[in-house]
Amino acid sequence: MQAAFKQNRTDLHNELVALDQAHFLHPTSSLKQLQDDGPSLIFTEGDGIFLKDITGRTFIDSLSSLWNVNIGHGRKEPGKAAAEQMGKLAFSSTFSNWSHEPVIRLAAKIASMTPGDLNTTFFTSGGSEANDTAFKTVRHYWKLKGRPEKRKIASRKKSYHGVAMGSTSATGIQPFHDFTTSMASDFYHVGNTVQAFQDFIDQEGADTIGAFIAEPVQGSGGVNLPPEGYFQEIREICDRHDILLISDEVITGFGRTGKMFGMDHYDVVPDMMVIAKGITSGYAPLGGMVITDRLYQELTDLAEGNFMHGYTYSGHPVGCVVAMENLEIIERENLVEHVHEMGLELLKGFKWLQDQHTCIKSYRGLGLLGAISLDSGIEGETLAPKVVAEALKRGMVGRAIVYHGQDTLAFAPPFVITKEQIQDMITIVHESLLAAK
Incomplete structure (x- = not known):
């Protein structure tokens, strides 16, 4: 039964990838990469701060998708x-x-x-x-x-x-x-x-x-x-x-x-x-x-x-x-006050990360809108995209900003995030920085 379920899910995934490649012009995406590999993620469900893709993997949505799913995913x-x-x-x-x-x-x-x-x-x-x-x-x-x-x-x-x-x-x-x-x-x-x-x-x-x-x-x-x-x-x-x-x-x-x-x-x-x-x-x-x-x-x-x-x-x-x-x-649900409180927790997490990693130049935040600036130590090389890729392996969707010579990790999780979930985010960033360097 389980093997049949996995096969059905794989078949659906392959079907959607082929249809996506044939018919969907993506916004702000690499068209060459899409033609070569198809969409990197196909999401199917969301719950609170989490997203689930078609393969069954669950991810923390650390940017509220596009800075916008503020009350969290899956609200009825x-x-x-x-x-x-x-x-x-x-x-x-x-x-x-x-x-x-x-x-x-x-x-x-x-x-x-x-x-x-x-x-x-x-x-x-x-x-x-x-x-x-x-x-x-x-x-x-x-x-x-x-x-x-x-x-x-x-x-x-x-x-x-x-x-x-x-x-x-x-x-x-x-x-x-x-x-x-x-x-x-x-x-x-x-x-x-x-x-x-x-x-x-x-x-x-x-x-x-x-x-x-x-x-x-x-x-x-x-x-x-x-x-x-x-x-x-x-x-x-x-x-x-x-x-x-x-x-x-x-x-x-x-x-x-x-x-x-x-x-x-x-x-x-x-x-x-x-x-x-x-x-x-x-x-x-x-x-x-x-x-x-x-x-x-x-x-x-x-x-x-x-x-x-x-x-x-x-x-x-x-x-x-x-x-x-x-x-x-x-x-x-008093979410604005909650954002203020969780924003302070996020800054504490950033401070801890900076104490652990010399590649972190600075951090900043206001409420649940924050960023970490990185320095790879190598001229012309950015570290943030590597960290985002490593975070994805560990179950977190992230955002790297590299415009105008920046090397920045951006964060804007859903308002409903808890103190424990912020710690989970920080742990993933910590592990991803170690792996990316």
Whole structure:
């Protein structure tokens, strides 16, 4: 019986590999490697911080898949909410002044959670669309204000804002630019200091700059925390020069950093906030742009005709009820406070690892968003990819970041992780570092 089960599983695996190779164009993957070997992992199940693949192996998901499965895998509540909504109203457009209860309830819920007067949300299918929406809205806003020359968007080097045309152009990671032949116009990347932004304003002129966008903690660029006082000074500069401030909270939003939003750590209220990932914990595609009361009122008062921007799935009712259920779980289970506590445990683990391994240059973290910087000791050689490969053998899915000469291990486990499970993660990293050196 057991032999037959294994054979059936092997047959299914081989069938799926062949179909994958023949028909699926993977995102952000090595197409040559896929053609040669097929997908390296085919996942079938998830439970809490764990994933299981088609061969029956179980892995710790140390990055919440794509920084997004915050409440953990295998929760039943979002599926029940989705099924109920599908049976009642699976889809309804929000164009032409139409609406429905799920999108109204979710917009109100977001307003109750966001800082300051960020009270109005435009919904998208994800973070890339949300950032493109923000950039178009910035330019639309300044056009309505009679200042169409304020069209330049400034972002930071090592930033990541998505892969749509505008969001790719704002992203400050070179390989995403190298993928295509040209970027959208009027996007600029500045260094990660206050002075770098001020120098950019002095060079380009404040009258040409519409907005500055930044992640409260850079994610894909290396999990980089800002210098002390950085965002407070950036807010003051934006106010002084009449530049809109956009906070990209796609990764940091809804509890990832141990506070509800990343900007809550700095007591700064941006003019726009971009959200996605954690709003549904990956149980449905959803994102959005949240704007202040002042901005919304000006857009309304100065409007000429329709707001000519929208996606078919803006405010999808099923996505909205999944988001509501997800946010209720985060609040009901006090997961933001738990993230803060487990984040401290993660830093303790990083400190212990550094004491054991001279190849660890530094570590950092805020809530359950952390990173370890490595140094292989050999010019031009990165250690992080080897560590990730060794961790996979030991039952942990990891992430190596090697853009711009970095050699970094990134971590963002699900919010439900326990102290004991963090220790398990640290043990796997320790063993993987020993094996990789």
